[in-house]
Amino acid sequence: MLVNGHWQKKWDPVQKTDNEGRFLRQNSAFKGSLSEHHLKKISEQNAEPAIKLYVAYICPWATRTLIARSLLGLEKYIPVSVVAPEITDFGWHFAPSDTVFPGSTAAENEEIEYIHQLYTQSDQNYTGRATVPVLWDTQEQIIINNESEEILRIFNTELRPLHQSELDLYPENFQQAIDAFNNSIYHTLNNGVYRAGFATSQQAYEEAFAEVFSTLETLEKHFTRQKFAVADQLTESDIRLFVTLIRFDLAYYGLFKTNLKRIADYPALSAYLDRLMQVPAFSQNTWPDHIKAGYYSVKALNPTGIVPKGPDLKWFKESVKTG
Secondary structure (H helix, E strand, O other), X not given: OEEOOEEOOOOOOOOEEOOOOOEEOOOOOOEOOOOHHXXXXXXXXXXXXXXXXXXXXXXXXXXXXXXHHHHOXXXXXXXXXXXXXXXXXXXXXXXXXOOOOOOOOOHHHOOOOEOHHHHHHHOOOOOEOOOOOEEEEOOOOEEEEOOHHHHHHHHHHHOHHHHOOOOOOOOHHHHHHHXXXXXXXXXXXXXHHHHHHOOOOHHHHHHHHHXXXXXXXXXXXXXXXXXXXXXXXXXXXXXXXXXXXXXXXXXXXXXXXXXXOOHHHOHHHHHHHHHHHOOHHHHOOOOHHHXXXXXXXXXXXXXXXXXXXXXXXXXXXXXXXXX
């Protein structure tokens, strides 16, 4: 992590723990909005884009922003740089073209090698972790925002004059229900899998494990009567749930020891995932090879670096084919 603008030690997945060994997640540090100047520059679509997005396909938080970008038709306005899936001792990085992982951006196409360089360019005394996604101001050379929840709202609301999409991911008449659904899954599932995987005590692990599967059981019942997370339309809640569910069997089930059941063992949740995978914005921004390579590169959990061959991805390939 960075301490006063300097990289101090090797990347560590455990950000912080409490006295009982519970994993604690760092809060995002940059929470800016787009200015009128940004909107004007974005709409002009000059050779030099006004903003860009740094992401990792392995990362559920970053993938939230990618799905929203695609759903809202913002791909032509906001370019993307994709880091290599394997996490190095210096965090997220861009690999040279001769070793670049398929689907990643080659280092030769970037002005930086490590994502943490964006953080020190934005704040030379920054202390904390260097995470993705990063919404970057290409002209001022600073981070606008690094909180996925807020970037989703920026894309949906602040950029609405630009994309004018018929889809509203946070419609006013459902905002209370969306907020309630998001809150119901964040601690126990979105972050719950990490609380289980990065727990440093048996008690903390079992506590998180129980909450993960209690939430999945509740969701299984929910989707026996619901097509989408909230109401009868896609909302940001579907994005927030999808990115965790799609990684569950690929990584969390084995690596994070959340191995009571797979998502494949839940009929309603599996059908829900399949429905979303028919939408190109979901399937095209889901890269199983990145997900597996990235999570299994975490040395604290998998010191040998061996990436498992399974699970069978036939279901994924069929969803992409028909989507």
